[in-house]
Amino acid sequence: MKKRNKLIGAGLLTAIAASLCCITPVLALLAGTSGLASTFSWLEPFRPYFIGLTVLALGLAWYQKLKPKKEIDCKCETEEKPKFIQRKTFLGMVTVFAVLMLAFPYYGHVFYPKTEKQVMIVPQSNVRTVEFSISGMSCASCEEHVNLEVNKLSGIIKSTASYGNGNAIVKFDNTKTNIAEIEKAINTTGYLVTDKKKK
Numbered sequence: 001m002k003k004r005n006k007l008i009g010a011g012l013l014t015a016i017a018a019s020l021c022c023i024t025p026v027l028a029l030l031a032g033t034s035g036l037a038s039t040f041s042w043l044e045p046f047r048p049y050f051i052g053l054t055v056l057a058l059g060l061a062w063y064q065k066l067k068p069k070k071e072i073d074c075k076c077e078t079e080e081k082p083k084f085i086q087r088k089t090f091l092g093m094v095t096v097f098a099v100l101m102l103a104f105p106y107y108g109h110v111f112y113p114k115t116e117k118q119v120m121i122v123p124q125s126n127v128r129t130v131e132f133s134i135s136g137m138s139c140a141s142c143e144e145h146v147n148l149e150v151n152k153l154s155g156i157i158k159s160t161a162s163y164g165n166g167n168a169i170v171k172f173d174n175t176k177t178n179i180a181e182i183e184k185a186i187n188t189t190g191y192l193v194t195d196k197k198k199k
Helices: 002-031 041-066 088-111 140-151 179-187
Strands: 127-135 156-162 167-173 192-198
Touching: 002 041, 002 088, 041 088, 088 140, 127 179, 140 156, 140 167, 140 179, 167 179, 179 192
Parallel strands: none
Antiparallel strands: 127 167, 127 192, 156 167
16 A cells, blocks of 8 residues: 555656656746746656656556555455545546646647737848757747737747747847847746857
């Protein structure tokens, strides 16, 4: 019984650890502390190991729960109703929660507000496009966090962050904002601009 409870606990912890790097930006947004967003981005390289440990721990817990019980030749009555934490229902709930945590990087971006930019008529001579190289982004939530902060600035025409490319391409009106302001906005997310080049 204790062994199964430990396996369930281990499965939960590793599932949360596997998605912590992607949950943190959403929590930072909700808390209004955007600088915390990249706190757990260092866990991203270990994500496959956490996923493996989660599957292993929960698989063993299910095996312990479903394996046939040994028949004991006893005429005593020991049919005691198991506690909720020892039931299949609880293990099923933990498994569903673990799957949701493991899949968080694929749907985490939906928690960010959609920012609708006003259509701006900007003289072409005022439009600049700059590519910012950014370290620390590891999922779609990171991209959304960077785009959200950049789009708070006035004069932003378009911001496209990509964790896969490790960059953000920002098109802006240089009479309303500048490269330094955009870099500062990106850095407030906790992800850092490592390089920038004009396009």
